[in-house]
Amino acid sequence: MDTWRRHQARVRQGTQARGPWPRPARELVRDAARRHTLEHPAWGHRKVWAMCRRDGHRVSQATVRRLLRDEGLLLEANSQRERRQLAARRKAAFATGPVRTRSGKWTSPSLRPPLAAPGDWPAAGTTGRSTSWAGTSR
Template sequence: MIRQDAAMPVSRFTALIGIPRRTYTRWISKQRAGNPPKGPWPAPAVEAFEPVVEKYAQAWPAWGHRKIHALMRADGHEVSVSTVERAMRRRNLLQSTKYQAERRELAKARKAAFAEPPTGPNQVWQLDFSEFETTRGGIWRIAGCADYYSKYEFGWHLATTCNAADAELAVRIAIAEAERLAGGVPLAEQLTNPETGHIKRIKVVTDNGGAFKGSRFAAFIASRPELLHIRTRRRSPGQNGVRERAFGSLKYEHLYRMEIDDGQTLAAEAERYRHVFNHIRPHEALGMQRPIEIHQQDQQAQLSSKKTEPDS
């Protein structure tokens, strides 16, 4: 070393090269210790919540740190998003950025369907089919309606076919579920203005698939005064965005993570995820609330206003 070869004291040497003595001694200490890397720095908040975060992340392995954070906050844990992210990173529980790329926002649908943006549930439903191949039971089609406003999944119809009869059954399932959520009030009654008697019809948005273009499905819609069928533009994928993203969540967060042998198992697992999606999974587009919370609070407000209108 130059200083030792010159028999120069530390104070004189540091003054000569123009650095503080404490900096020089710190460098020497690091060199003698083998130049260890910096950190890890103390992280009491992360260490305190790390076991809890791990428990939540292992229970919901398909979810990212923001959804885990929202779930923990809903359960009463006072923890920040960054703490959850750091804890999951420590335990190697963060999903890869390539796991499921962020998809674009819902593309503009036909003006007839969204001329007036929905302000509550049961104003716009989106209906479509999605294929899933089981390991031993062949290919099945999942049909279902999702509420555009609340993102609520009304239920699935599973079949090996994809025709107008299947589309009709999917809509009937949605109607039954919408009436159950309203305490058994018929859907047409929920949509009727008590003063004018006018029914504000639900716009059922679909693509231009063969199941939706035939006379049978058209006749079914015509028989329901509370429904209006809207087909999106031809060759314009992405206009049924809420429906398509929910199918993607069903597959990537649940179905693709297990072996599905047959249609019966597929139906059970799809229904299990529907409960998670509606009642447990925080939804970013809803401000980290659940679809059931948005659907019921807005629906109850609408029903209450209808009850009070005649007396006012």
């Protein structure tokens, strides 16, 4: 009840009832975080946080993230998706190139034998091998 009355008294006096609270951690680390981010634009907030900690600042990851977000220095959320798509396109470009076989020789995709059609498969139960174990020693 006392907290509510103090709040009401501040409102009646015209003073601000709440905030803004000081943000000493943000102010102390702002220059270091900004410097690391501008030197290495591909780094995210976790790497920048680690480098700020290495510089001797005691700050949390969330504080560094908020600071970089407020400064407009964070990468967009879909930058990782774009990197994955680029990697997939590069991988697809090389998928049509030469392939190393089990013997270690290189072959071209056009020289590979075609896959067997279902009609070419052996009948069920016929593997072409003798499955009799009679007379064999282990």
